[in-house]
Amino acid sequence: MSEYDVVIVGSGPAGSAAAITAAKAGLAVAVVDKATFPRDKLCGGLFTGRSEKAMQAIFGLEVTEDMFVTSNHMRFLSKGRVLADIRNAPPVHLTMRREFDAMLHSEALKAGATPYLGQPITALTDDTLTLRDGIKLRFKALIGADGVNSFVARTLFGRPFDPEKIGFGLEIETPLPPTRDNAVEVDFDAASWGYGWAFPKRKTVTVGVGGINSRNEDMKANMAAYIAQTGSDESLRYKGQYLPFGDYKKTPGRDHILLAGDAAGLVDPITGEGIALAMESGQHAANAVIEALAQGKPQTALSRYMKLVKPIQRSLDQAKMWRLIMFPKATEGYFRKAFERGSSLQMKYLELLAGEAEYADLRGALLRRIPKLGWRLLKHRLGFKGPA
Ligand SMILES: Cc1cc2nc3c(=O)[nH]c(=O)nc-3n(C[C@H](O)[C@H](O)[C@H](O)COP(=O)(O)OP(=O)(O)OC[C@H]3O[C@@H](n4cnc5c(N)ncnc54)[C@H](O)[C@@H]3O)c2cc1C
Structure with missing residues (x-):
């Protein structure tokens, strides 16, 4: 059996941020993901200034032209009627998660984390994680950064999220029409308690609708209407995924087992932004583990993490207002x-x-x-x- 100071489950933005932080501090780190990289992740790929700051601080990476499209043209609509068309807005960046997540994952490995990829976890106890092929990893602390359907959260709390409060999004990647401007479009009324988005990338436009699932009887119908409204390719199959929409876990873990990113429910309930909060919370979780292990008290990791993650939780409460x-x-x-x-x-x-x-x-x-x-x-x- 291999032994690690900390095992991190999931290598999205939260897991990679946790892994690089812990590895740079000299801990023995394993990072486990059921996927191999690069892998796709359903996401609008809107990368805000907050994400940029987190990426710089945690990974030492800058926004580059090969990885991001930048736009300061924002268009806001209500069921297709333009409310505002703003050409000098503060800039936002847009990225494809396939490449972006692979970049963060490779930075975590460069810092010294050991990868276990291509197989999901099948069992989790207080000190041991089992992978599908039977490999067992022993840990002093564990960070569950395994996304919205988190196995780790399910193991701790019986279910990964509250179905009444969870959000749901549908998306397609439609070819970028040659005549389209590079406006970042948001339609406030494409879904109830949510919105529609059309985010231009280098070769495609990411078109999607999302909102609180229980408040949208037929999200597919919302999507069909939005696809028609945006003149997108109607033959493409939609992909769907849950996303936490402000319903974060007040206690994100237990003792030496912590949850970060979507697994902890940390997504903005208005904008749907989750990448920044994933990176920030991953870093906080790793810092809590580093301190707890340095004190020889792994069980105190959660109380340390709760202090660090509190400002994020508070901002989500304000967003809910x-x-x-x-x-x-x-x-x-x-x-x-x-x-x-x-x-x-x-x-x-x-x-x-x-x-x-x-x-x-x-x-x-x-x-x-x-x-x-x-x-x-x-x-x-x-x-x-x-x-x-
Ligand atoms: C439709 C949609 C649009 C969105 N648009 C935006 C946007 O424009 N901007 C933005 O900031 N946010 C957006 N989000 C939110 C954002 O995608 C998430 O908040 C973010 O990806 C969370 O990162 P994470 O690292 O916590 O989880 P993830 O990125 O989901 O990564 C989790 C990782 O865990 C792995 N994993 C899962 N289960 C297991 C298991 N059992 N064993 C091993 N590994 C496992 C997965 O393979 C994955 O690599 C959107 C979400 C959706 C659904």
């Missing part, structure tokens, strides 16, 4: 109008997407709007149809 303005029927009209007018709300949203602002920076804008929103909610409750 904003979601109450953007998504419910009673207030969505208010949000769309404010957005269309080019109010400060629009600029804040752009800054948020670009990673130049955090939800905490938006608190003032939310408080200012509470009286109007309260009135709208009341009218909606009472069924009052008068002027807005």
Whole structure:
């Protein structure tokens, strides 16, 4: 049996961030993934300024032209009607996860992590992980970074996520029409409690819809309508995947077994951004393990991790407050109008997407709007149809 200080399950952005951090600190690290790299991952590939900062800090990598398309042209719509077309927005980057994840994985290996690839885990106890071919890895600590359907989370908590609160997304990769501009498109009404996206890449456009699963009776119908709206190739088969949409795990692990990234439910409930939070939480989980092992107290890893990951969880709570303005029927009209007018709300949203602002920076804008929103909610409750 091979022995490691820390075994990391999953080598997406969360797992690779954890692996490189732990390996650079001198721990004996194994990184296990059921896939071999490069592998596909369903994702819009929107890479915000927050992701860029995390990638630089954790991997020492820069945004390069071969890996990213950069755009400062944003277009926001409501069922195809343009609300705002902004050509000088703060820039965002777009990437293909197949290449991006392979790059991060290879950085983790360069730092000294040992790979176990191409087979899923089949059993997990307090100190041993078993792979499908029978290989057993013994660990002092383990980080479950195995995505939304996390085996590790299921082992700890009986299920990987709450089906009532989970999000679901459908996507296609449609050929980039030669006449298409490089606008990053978001349609707020392509799905309920979610949105539609058309993100230009080098050769394709990633077109998708997603939102809270239980609030969308027929996501496939949403997708069909959005594909027609965007003039995308209607013959392509959709791929679908769950995504946590703000429903994070308040206690992300147990003792010396931690969860990071999607496995911990760390995805922004408005923008659907998960890459940055995956890298950040992977790094935090590794740092918690490094400290706990240095103290000879692996069981304290969770309490250390909870302190480090708290700011991310707090920002998701703040995002959930904003979601109450953007998504419910009673207030969505208010949000769309404010957005269309080019109010400060629009600029804040752009800054948020670009990673130049955090939800905490938006608190003032939310408080200012509470009286109007309260009135709208009341009218909606009472069924009052008068002027807005
Ligand atoms: C449709 C859709 C669109 C999205 N668009 C965006 C976007 O534009 N921008 C953004 O920032 N985020 C987006 N996200 C969210 C983002 O994709 C995730 O938050 C991010 O990938 C989480 O990274 P992770 O490392 O936690 O998990 P993952 O990237 O899912 O990696 C998990 C890894 O674990 C491995 N694994 C899984 N199970 C096992 C097992 N049993 N044994 C061994 N290995 C296992 C997998 O092979 C995989 O390599 C989107 C998500 C979806 C579904």
